[in-house]
Amino acid sequence: WRIRWANQYTDTYWRLALDGLPTSRRMHMAVGGACPCGDPLPGRRHHLWDCPAAQAVVAVLRAKLGGRALACADVWLMRAPPGVLPGVWQVVCIAALRGMWVARGALMVPQRRERYAGRTDQQRVQLAERTAVEAFWGVLSDYIRLGQPPRAWRRRLPAGSPFLHFPSPAGGLQVNRR
Numbered sequence: 554w555r556i557r558w559a560n561q562y563t564d565t566y567w568r569l570a571l572d573g574l575p576t577s578r579r580m581h582m583a584v585g586g587a588c589p590c591g592d593p594l595p596g597r598r599h600h601l602w603d604c605p606a607a608q609a610v611v612a613v614l615r616a617k618l619g620g621r622a623l624a625c626a627d628v629w630l631m632r633a634p635p636g637v638l639p640g641v642w643q644v645v646c647i648a649a650l651r652g653m654w655v656a657r658g659a660l661m662v663p664q665r666r667e668r669y670a671g672r673t674d675q676q677r678v679q680l681a682e683r684t685a686v687e688a689f690w691g692v693l694s695d696y697i698r699l700g701q702p703p704r705a706w707r708r709r710l711p712a713g714s715p716f717l718h719f720p721s722p723a724g725g726l727q728v729n730r731r
Contacts, residue, residue, distance in 0.1 A: 557701055558647070562692055565654045566647050569629065574654070576600060589660050589674035589681075598625070606656035608683035610649050610689050616628070617715040617729075636710055637716070644696050645716050652689030658679040693717065695726045699701055702726045 568574045577586025578596030588595040590605050600606055602625045615623050618634055628649055633642035659681045672680070693716065700718075712720045712729065718729045 558644075558696060558699065562647050562651050562695070563648045564596075569601060569650060574596065574600070577657070583628070583694075586661075587636035590678045591688070596663075598696075600657040600661075601629070601650055601653045602714055604653075604660075604681075605678050606660065606681035606685045607653040609693065610652045610685050613648060613686055613689060614645070640703060640706065641710065641714075641717050642695070648689050648692035651692045652685045652687075655688035659684045690728060692731060697726055 559713070566643070574597050576596045576599070577588075578594050578599075580586070582594070586595070587593045588604060591602070594601050596603065599607075609626075611623060614628070615621060618637070621634060621680075623634070627634065627650055628646050631639075633639040633648045637645075640656065644661050660677060671684060697717070706726065707719055710718050710726070712718055712727060716729055719725070720727055
């Protein structure tokens with residue numbers, strides 16, 4: 554509740570917690586609800602963790618954490634890994650879940666499937682992987698544009714901190730994609 558951010562980003566997290574996301578499993582769509590990656594009846598766990606598109610975002614998180622192991626519960630429950638500020642991790646988790654959900658839309662929503670006409674399922678999944686990662690970084694960038702990071706972050710996020718950092722003492726908060 555403390556994160557001031559557009560509902561389009563935080564909504565994915567709240568719906569996840571309440572099992573309110575429109576997935577094939579929750580909507581009982583046994584016909585026509587398969588994910589192009591092969592899951593015949595994908596649910597929230599699939600779209601927000603197990604799908605290759607979601608795993609592309611998880612791979613980015615792990616890389617930024619120096620290859621550290623990361624469990625689904627670490628993201629879904631926003632359990633900050635050692636060395637990452639809890640508030641920053643909350644922002645990262647919301648961005649990660651939103652990126653994963655955007656990829657789900659690219660794969661599953663019929664209107665968007667038209668763009669993928671003539672592509673194999675494997676090509677569609679690869680495109681969704683790239684879409685998920687770019688959406689993740691885009692959502693983090695959107696958070697930066699709000700210009701409302703807690704003041705305490707300035708002294709606790711030096712240059713090189715994973716995900717978000719202040720590259721110089723006088724500079725503003727920036728996304729750390731390196």
